[in-house]
Amino acid sequence: MSDLTRLTPGVAVLLQGNQALARGALEAGVALAAAYPGNPSSEILESLADSASSAGFHAEWSANEKVALESAAAVSFAGVRGLASMKQNGVNVCLDFIHNLAISGCRGGLVLVTCDDPSGVSSTNEEDARFVARLADLPLIEPATPAQCLALMKYAFELSEAIGQLVVLRSLSRLSHTRAAVTPGALPAGRPRPHWDPADPAQRWATLPVVPRHRVMKQKLQQAGQLMAQAGLNQYQGPERPELVIVASGSSVLYAREAIGLVDAAARVGLLSLAGTWPLPAEILAQRLANAGAVLFAEEIDPFIETEVKAWAAQQGGALAGLSFHGKADGSLPEVGELTPGLVAAALADSLGSPWRSVEAGYLERARATVETLAPVREVGFCPGCPHRASFWAIKQALAVDGRQGIVSGDIGCYTMGHRPTGFQRVNSVHCMGSGLGVASGLGQLKPQGFDQPVVAVVGDSTFYHAGLPALVNARWNQSDYLLIILDNSATAMTGFQPHPGTGLTASGQAGQAVELEKVCQALGLAVEVADPYDLEATQAAIYNAVRQGGLKVLILRRVCALVQGRRGGHPFKMRIDPAKCRGESCGCNRFCSRVFRCPGLYYDEKAGRAAIDEVVCVGCGVCRQICPAGAILAEGEGEAAA
């Protein structure tokens, strides 16, 4: 990333939505920014961390999102500005704190950014985190472009400070990862000195007594609605008496604008672009919907605005209640998956009674049929040289030898793919951060009732610190019986190699205090073993022995992420196939290496009639030479010379 303080005010640059959000926070004079890595949100804190020393504030990767928000709230209590950014899942992790924070209120501007992920491009779900605004009566802001990301981030801090309440800003994976021209403003000359007056009754940040404070929470939301209306966050463009109004938020504002052009309906259709969506902007809705014939809602994931506007319109009665509403509820737009300009155009055209096609039907049919016939699916997989492939190989082999149908509960990270073919489908359940250990903890209690299958939990190093630790404490306390395998690749790899407590590096790349996996587990009184997953035989033996012995045990499989290793100068070997040893179809192994191991660097060359190394893809980790029954895969290089 880069130091965003170096941008020149007034000079447009190409910024990613996430970078624009970060620059907005810098211009707002943020004093503490905290996050846990999670795509599509990760670049916000990365950019802030890279700017922290120049701008003189604190940026950190926190152990999890709840701690991140609590830290940001703390500086708000002390009168300065705090930011916590996360992906949609993170909002769930924070939920208990949010609901209480909303009652206690806060002082310095406090903003929570959630980056939701329609279609689950880099997520295990496509949750719409806007629910939190309604649940906790928090103002909700939804920018549509990178330029708005910057402007509305600054506004969110001001609004929060004006009402003494947390403000939620919602981005989307598409917006967070869109680059467009953004013109930076000025950075603040200074920041107020943080101070928390313990004698000031207005600075007692607690929820009691609940009912009067709950009333204040409601009043703050009302006040926010007035301020947001005055700020003109929501805009209408189109005819005074349109046949239809599209009500849109986020990226859908741009899709809707484009859709109106695609179906050539600018004279008939208006666009109400909402950037302040909660509380519902009743004034502009009443003004713009009263003259409309119908309404089409364009928003990502849940019909949040749609449902609320319909409830509100029913309450208003009259012409508003009689409006014809189109959106996700009536099937005009799909209930799941990301929206596109074409989907909005088709829904608009249908609502106007004149169907629209993106291209002639014949072309579409031919193109689809060709893809169907010719193009094999491109399944996601571990990178060449990934230690996780080796780890899951060892788990699969060891549990097969054990023969008792071992169960593996997985967790969140690259190794979530353990339940896909690349991980030999050896993972049997995956849910959220840390839940692999919790599931194993329960399953490990069933032995006395006849459950004789070994239980293994697999968790990444970063995820272990995030939410695995309480589950492991629970397992130790209640004497659950399972093998915890920590896949320690020394990075939060999935989200872009961010450091975590075990690495000892902070977000800005400075030395922090490393929290060592072994010591944490040993402090719980657990036996801890460490193995190198690249050494398949030793790893398989360690897993086999542990499940045979039973009891709660920890095995750390330690090997740096292959992509990180690539940046550090790469792997030691040059792999090749010995043509004298690889006998192809006559071997009897039935193409064991490519068929079963499935590293993208290794394929079966039909023409040559034997296995081959794809030199463009292979990184030279040397693991595959251990799996060939004929010993035909050779590793040439210094490592071998030493061996």
Added chain:
Amino acid sequence: MKALTSDPLGIVITGVGGQGNVLMSQVLGRAFLAAGYSVTVGETYGLSQRGGAVLSQVRVTASGVLGPLIPENRADAIVSLEPLEALRVLPVYGHPGVTVITNDRPLLPLGVLSGQERYPAPEELKSSLAGLCGRLYWLPATAVASQLGNPILANLVMLGALLATGLVPLTPEQIDAALGDLFPAPKLALNHAALRQGLALAREG
């Protein structure tokens, strides 16, 4: 600022995670911005980085703000770092007049490695692509990049080829300048060379 061949101009850049697709879209985006156009670059990555298909979109207009997505079947050019991925995006972004520029070097999906699925023969893939677009450039970008010393340079070779199509009103020098913002000086010469080799390759083809 030269007039765009179509406004908005939409370029899809596709390929497999790790091929330098996102970088390509960034370079193109910066070059367009520096040349005075309004540009929006949409990137898809995340889980797709791990061996899956990765797609970026570069949208350009003389003025105004464009959304991150090219409307369905409205791309002007599809640049693909892997031939199968060029085909895969055609139902979504293609139309009879689209220009397709693809690297000819396959990267085998897992299902093909394991023998459960088949990767189409090059000629079959090439003729199918030709039948679904207006112009096809089928180029040995990885081979050219490997000769230059690193297969990762295939992305710059492909960017050079895109310039050769005439769809993009940018000069190699404007791309060089954008690269200068993103790469340390010692790496620039090789990138510049790859760009020019791609340009020559597509002009010959």
